[in-house]
Amino acid sequence: MASSPDDLKARLHGLLSEFQAKIERAHTEQELRKVFADYGGSQGAIRVAQKDALKEAPNAEKKAIGQLSNAVVAEVERALEGRLAALHEAERRRDLERTVDVSLPGRVRRLGHLHPTTLVRREIEQIFAQLGFTVAEGPQIETDFHNFEALAMPKDHPARDMQDTFYIEGEPELVLRTHTSPVQIRTMLSGPPPIRIIAPGPVYRKDDDPTHSPMFNQVEGLCVDEGITFADLKGVLLHFAKRFFGEEWGVRLRPSFFPFTEPSAEIDFTCAFCAGSGCRTCKGSGWIEIGGAGMVDPEVFAHVGYDPERYTGFAFGWGLDRMAMLRYHIDDIKLFFDGDVRFARQFK
Ligand code: FA5
Secondary structure (H helix, E strand, O other): OOOOHHHHHHHHHHHHHHHHHHHHHOOOHHHHHHHHHHHHOOOOHHHHHHHHHHHHOOHHHHHHHHHHHHHHHHHHHHHHHHHHHHHHHHHHHHHHHHHOOOOOOOOOOOOOOOOHHHHHHHHHHHHHHOOOOEEOOOOOEEEHHHHOHHHOOOOOOHHHHHOOOOEEOOEEEEEEOOOOOHHHHHHHHOOOOOEEEEEEEEEEOOOOEOOEOOEEEEEEEEEEEOOOOHHHHHHHHHHHHHHHOOOOOOEEEEEEEEOOEEEEEEEEEEOOOOOOOOOOOOOOOOEEEEEEEEEEOHHHHHHHOOOOOOOEEEEEEEEHHHHHHHHHOOOOHHHHOOOOHHHHOOOO
């Protein structure tokens, strides 16, 4: 029986050693907790020893006895935590060994890569960057003003029917942009000439067949400065066709109409399916229509505050997905939007 702090110290030391020996032999959490209760619990041997010591000790020693016992209980708790952690780690390892065969050879993960539309878009951006064009962007939900009005298509203009439009419910002044031409307006409103931009991005129309999709991508081009002529437009398009498809490629411009360009033209490129010799896709002509172009109409300059006496400019807009179809000989535009990785995987 302990009668002084020194006696108690010796007794507690003995209990601690016993405790440590027992938890080393315990192999389950249940066994461990039982050993702990026997020694460190409120009815455990350490508290019993403390009570015994307190009974006989003079008042002056009671505090030291309490502190001594608490310190030993804390040590017992630390030892318990350490053993529990070791036990859990051993269990985790046993589980892993049961479920993971570390001797199996590793599996090579397939690397993702860019979508064909993105590949073509980047290539187009690069070719135009070398001609001094920068990339501009605009919102896909566009105002009636930017999409139509400022492009010389007031509300009752018949040309609006050329682009069957998705309107935003309850917002008569907002549309899903039907073309990338509103980026022309936004760019011109943001600063004076000279301007050389291309604007690639998604557009939306109520269109649906193998060569028309309700969501597709266009690339807009705009160049405004003093002395820009139709010859510059043709030169830029021809340069692009040769860089993108090949030296032997040609461009044909056919008279057409767009409300925001005057004169206007349809752009044809040499058919990529037959290299110009005539096939089913180009209906024997050797040419494929890719988009529209023309000289910026002075009425558009009036909307953005440019002086039409001083500045002239050309603009063009073509189907980006159509360009990818030509590049990769794909005859159904839907393949670009189905999200089938077996399709996308073929383009590196
Ligand atoms: C336009 O959208 C004019 N903004 C182009 C333009 C820009 C003219 C600047 C003059 C100056 P158009 O509606 O023809 O024009 O469309 C241009 C091209 O987009 C088409 O030639 C075609 O390649 C592509 N395109 C049109 N509708 C679809 C569709 N539903 N799915 C896929 N591609 C389409």
